[in-house]
Amino acid sequence: MAELRISSDDALDLRRLAAALVESQGWPREQVSIWDNRGGEVIVTVDDALLHRPEPDPLNQPVHTRSDVHRACELLRRRDDSLRGVDFPRLRAEAARFFSAGWSIADLLHALSHRPDGLAWPRGEGYQGVEWLEHRLRNWKTPTGDIRPSVSQESAQLRIVGRAGLPDDLGRPDDTPRRGGTARPETARAAADDARRLMRVQTRTTSNTLEHRDRTAARIHREE
Template sequence: MLRSVPKGAVRAAHGNDVMRALLEHPEFSRRYASAQRTLRNVLRTLIQRADFESMTTRPGWQYLGDVAGVSRRTIARALKTLQNWGLLGVVASGRSAQYATIGPDGERTNEAAVYVLCTPSTLALVKTGSSAGVDEFGTPPALGGSHLKNLKETHTRARGTSLEGAAPQPEPPLGGSAASAHQTPYSPELNWPTHKTTASKKQRLAAASELRHRIFLLRPMSPKDVSAVIRDFLISGWTVADLQHALDYQPNGSPWPYSGIPRSDSAPRLRGWMRKRLAAWRTTAGEPFRSRDQRSTAEAVERRAQAARNTERLRQEREARATRIGQDSPAKIVALAQIRALRQK
């Protein structure tokens, strides 16, 4: 599979890294909005259907076309673009049913292509062309000092002369390296244990960031936006695992229909989708239900209490049985008296 990774790239560690590399690629911003949307939808589907142990994915072209709402030709062009940008490698190409071998059941089936998700490597060597070292702002010095052969002698300004009235020296044009030194402050992703409750605003923000990290659909929303939606659930003792379960399953245990998931990068629409699904987990008064972790904890406490009661009951029964066995019954007393009377005769 390592041979399938494009040159200058490495196998991705997480699907978010691949999506981030796509959005930060210099060619991505030059595409039309429709092309950008297609690339995002295709890559998002590849990530959702990926095996995160090997970072391989194999959705069929028909499925990709249905999700992205485009033709097979557009899907082929999008996959080729992702390969050229070093974000996708082909592990095994697919085959149509008419070219596939006959299976044990005598039928021919389609074989989906297998891809591996990749990200550009920061340690990869960048291959440059013959003109890559020369730009419109200047030519770098040649090797061996050969650039000194065209050096012209200059004369210093005579003493006592003035520079007043002299034309100002033009400033050289600035290249990309002379851009503003202002940098966007780095804000790392906050992590939070999935089965741990929160006790402060900062912890709720970390839990929201963890939920956003685990549900790729929520990536267009900011951690603060997600935290505002789930605030009362976290205050009620819900965990990240509880919220993820509530967004995937209904209170009766059946999964939510897949058709209800919005295919949108609009944060307000995703916010409404979250509130609609979480509304099913509220009482008529608007209070959150007991979460799955809370119910599991209560059931575990009840099981331990029941086990303690059973242990105490068995101990009392053993003590009562031992007391009964230790005392002489009336029949035993009569029998012993008869035996002693026979011995005395």
């Protein structure tokens, strides 16, 4: 265990400062301890594993620049046999939209092998080419052409809900019916799309993301 000591001669809330340090580093709270000693210091003990993080997995890294997209598409073609007959510029154009929406290479590999409901796509003879590529990716878009959340993005959202202390069954229907109306499906989808766009504001902005944002905005239609 590593030990960090925080002290100050000023009237600072050291425990709050320690909590902010833990939050800024993204350390899981259950692997960190914060306590006071008799000398007025606040001690933060951290699991050694958190201080020696492994090298980042290239499959789960964000893809921002044009060169990043090019290398990512080359990796996609090596990993997925169904893409070998797809024209590379066409593959790059399709993949760039998903990368600009915050998807990783691992997310795209998952989308090329699984439907949004988790079932596997058919593979083998006849399931290749650009039309099969577009068909699979079309299922990961909304009816208006916006990009749906990837598997990793949905997992991250669930972790945020868990850390916020919200109930695990949030959003699930109760066994007993409730009084009052429910939102229409199109209203619920619109709210989810708006929430995703707010999350994307926090991501790095590149020329690709700006182009994607303009294309997406042109396809959004709201009922009066």
